[in-house]
Amino acid sequence: MWSSRIPKRSGVFAEIRKQSPAIDFSDPDWKIKYQTDFQWRFNIPHITDIFPDAAPIPSTFCLKMSRSFSLSLPMIKFTLQDSGVGGFCWWLSTDEEWHGYINNNDRVLLKVIHFSSPTSAGAECIDPDCTWVEQWVHRAGPREKIYFKPEEVKAAIVTCGGLCPGLNDVIRQIVITLEIYGVKKIVGIPFGYRGFSDNDLSEMPLSRKVVQNIHLSGGSLLGVSRGGPSVSDMVDRMEENGINMLFVLGGNGTHAGANAIHNECRKRRLKVAVVGVPKTIDNDILLMDKTFGFDTAVEEAQRAINSAYIEAHSAYHGIGVVKLMGRSSGFIAMHAALASGQIDICLIPEVPFHLHGPHGVLRHLKYLIETKGSAVVCVAEGAGQDFILVVLSEKLILLLFGAEFPGENYATDASGNIVLGDIGVHIQQETKKYFKEIGVHVDVKYIDPTYMIRACRANASDGILCTVLGQNAVHGAFAGYSGITVGICNTHYVYFPIPEVISHPRAVDPNSRMWHRCLTSTGQPDFI
Numbered sequence: 001m002w003s004s005r006i007p008k009r010s011g012v013f014a015e016i017r018k019q020s021p022a023i024d025f026s027d028p029d030w031k032i033k034y035q036t037d038f039q040w041r042f043n044i045p046h047i048t049d050i051f052p053d054a055a056p057i058p059s060t061f062c063l064k065m066s067r068s069f070s071l072s073l074p075m076i077k078f079t080l081q082d083s084g085v086g087g088f089c090w091w092l093s094t095d096e097e098w099h100g101y102i103n104n105n106d107r108v109l110l111k112v113i114h115f116s117s118p119t120s121a122g123a124e125c126i127d128p129d130c131t132w133v134e135q136w137v138h139r140a141g142p143r144e145k146i147y148f149k150p151e152e153v154k155a156a157i158v159t160c161g162g163l164c165p166g167l168n169d170v171i172r173q174i175v176i177t178l179e180i181y182g183v184k185k186i187v188g189i190p191f192g193y194r195g196f197s198d199n200d201l202s203e204m205p206l207s208r209k210v211v212q213n214i215h216l217s218g219g220s221l222l223g224v225s226r227g228g229p230s231v232s233d234m235v236d237r238m239e240e241n242g243i244n245m246l247f248v249l250g251g252n253g254t255h256a257g258a259n260a261i262h263n264e265c266r267k268r269r270l271k272v273a274v275v276g277v278p279k280t281i282d283n284d285i286l287l288m289d290k291t292f293g294f295d296t297a298v299e300e301a302q303r304a305i306n307s308a309y310i311e312a313h314s315a316y317h318g319i320g321v322v323k324l325m326g327r328s329s330g331f332i333a334m335h336a337a338l339a340s341g342q343i344d345i346c347l348i349p350e351v352p353f354h355l356h357g358p359h360g361v362l363r364h365l366k367y368l369i370e371t372k373g374s375a376v377v378c379v380a381e382g383a384g385q386d387f388i389l390v391v392l393s394e395k396l397i398l399l400l401f402g403a404e405f406p407g408e409n410y411a412t413d414a415s416g417n418i419v420l421g422d423i424g425v426h427i428q429q430e431t432k433k434y435f436k437e438i439g440v441h442v443d444v445k446y447i448d449p450t451y452m453i454r455a456c457r458a459n460a461s462d463g464i465l466c467t468v469l470g471q472n473a474v475h476g477a478f479a480g481y482s483g484i485t486v487g488i489c490n491t492h493y494v495y496f497p498i499p500e501v502i503s504h505p506r507a508v509d510p511n512s513r514m515w516h517r518c519l520t521s522t523g524q525p526d527f528i
């Protein structure tokens, strides 16, 4: 069981996040030591780490609101408080003092399966015997005591990286929740981190009125970008503009930036809360059930897959190829293939494959044409990149001049992400070439719906997820936490310390039940 008696970390110690040391399983206390280490790693930084004397105040967040009420019941006492949005907070005080707040010591179980053997499907074991080790993470939600006075808060929201369905829903909910706490100064930083440095871009004032209907369309009200200023420039700008709550919506890169901003604020001893909301259509953030926008992406991908299926099915020897997003992880492709039931071949970055040769994709396509008359391939954009030459212009020049190339120097975007080659086009071309060579007629249609999927408005399930994550981000900031991000974990909402969720991108486990289900559904063999 986790212990609530964690010794308080000093500000400096809090920055040194430990990697788990190698575990000595011959030590009879290894499990306790592992759990203690886990507790340290997943402890969430708090403002009192650097301001031990910071005094909390009662929360201004209303669990129940009313503009006017008149109720007189014996034995029950109502408490009234100005909600800050023109209404009144009220809560019921009974003998049990129900108040609906989260206790700081509430925890959620990170892993819920007790694998009895390392050979169990998808087993994640700590020791060779797969000993059950409870791993607890912090429960998200409103606290009874808060560490910011709403009238002293200036909150900013920034959306970075690529678009993702649901960004507007999260922005909207953050603004609404901040207003419920009583915050009056809320701004949006335009076009991602770039908005902190570009003098032509100014803060966008936000209020419930401004954001009321923004969730009805996709994209980001604030705009997004890749690349941007240095961390120290961003914190300079935050100081100049008096921002003391920053909500950062983005993926792995954005969260690395958010954590760096949090650390810089601590270094400068600024009382600032930096809270992330993981945004990635690729679903490649560790430890959480899913990220917002992913469900919508899978749903929207169905339209493209269905079109490819109809095209392929209606043509003589038709082959449909659909490319879906997923830079380094194939979650969208895998789930879209599973959902559609129309995919014959699903290719993802995590599972190597050959295009050519006796076990290659093309040979299997030939078999499908012979047996079914048509086929549909779904490929994640990051799959099969080793087939495609993606080089910097310098590399091309070096190659042209016959010089040795000094290493794997791939082209990158402004954020440092590798620019991928188009695997969909490559498969289309290789398929045409292959069937021409073997003298079999095929009609290949390639559909790339990637940006159409990304620009969609969130579906209902993502809308709910965005709403809860947005609210919890604000609760986390008011509770005094910083350098944290919000997530859904085994259907419960939690706070994670940022470094734990971005240590590497989450990937599909080729030994997982889900990937095997996908293989069962497509009926594809190994392509190696």
Ligand SMILES: Nc1ncnc2c1ncn2[C@@H]1O[C@H](COP(=O)(O)OP(=O)(O)O)[C@@H](O)[C@H]1O
Pocket (backbone or CB within 6 Å): 160, 161, 162, 192, 193, 194, 225, 226, 227, 228, 250, 251, 252, 253, 254, 255, 256, 257, 258, 260, 279, 280, 414, 415, 416, 417
């Ligand atoms: N390691 C990093 N440290 C600080 N900032 C980063 C880091 N990686 C990326 N960023 C910044 O985060 C923003 C978004 O990153 P990007 O990788 O494009 O998208 P995502 O956050 O969706 O992964 C960019 O403005 C980029 O400059």
Ligand SMILES: O=P(O)(O)OC[C@H]1O[C@](O)(COP(=O)(O)O)[C@@H](O)[C@@H]1O
Pocket (backbone or CB within 6 Å): 160, 161, 162, 163, 251, 252, 253, 279, 280, 281, 282, 325, 326, 327, 381, 413, 454
């Ligand atoms: O064209 P862009 O903006 O670079 O975006 C392409 C990338 O954006 C994504 O949709 C999401 O990436 P991020 O999570 O880094 O924003 C990837 O799947 C894709 O490779």
Ligand SMILES: [Mg+2]
Pocket (backbone or CB within 6 Å): 161, 251, 252, 253, 254, 417
């Ligand atoms: Mg990224």
